[in-house]
Amino acid sequence: MFDLQNVVISIPLPATREAPNVLQIDGEWRYNSRSSTLEWSILLIENTNRSGSMEFVLPPADPSAFFPINISFNAAKTFSDAKVRLV
Template sequence: MAFASDPTTTGLKDLNRPFPASTGDAAGVGLLKWRMQSIDESMVPLTSRPSVFGNETYVSIEYGASSMFDLWNVVISVPLPALHEAPNVRQVDGEWRFDPRNSVLEWSILLIDNSNRSGSMEFVVPPTDSSVFFLISVNFSATNTFSDLKVVNVLPQKGGAPPKFGQRTQ
């Protein structure tokens, strides 16, 4: 699907084609995607440093959240090697849970705001290759996004009354 766009309008390039409709599933219809790219490592909000010393692997993970907005229900999921028991968590800002079935350590922070823009967790597991700890997954809720893009109205392509619409920002 191709779209014509300027700073204020997004719509179909071919007006003879019907506009896609949501099928009622949670995904809906994606009309616009935005992402930010940078080689500035200070913009990366999460760092992980696994190190093997003797018969143990020490893992230190730190977050540094932007002051642009607060984050709620943050869950940082770190893959682990197959373990029979939970890793030795030595320090954590927040709570943690070991999921042995999926071999994942979940680090939870209820709210990241001005009182805790940065935090860390340290844990120890038996010696293992550091690639095991990646890809780390991060989920959270926020009231706004980096782009702060909003749909203000929807206009019909061929005239008539404006249709009702809803929007969800993720």
């Protein structure tokens, strides 16, 4: 199975003075006030832990303000088992 480590999902937020009210989360979160971004961190996504959720509340905003979402992670191998060969 394919494991992802140190997953960070960065969600842009409308400019506000306060951090979002996070009601429920699988993992950890951090509000970056400089970039107005909510960063959701999950240490490991694997076969036994393949889903998660986060619920947060903000004042009403245009839905387009929450995009684009950026996702970063580390993996021990490629998803498609691609290999690099010397030519």
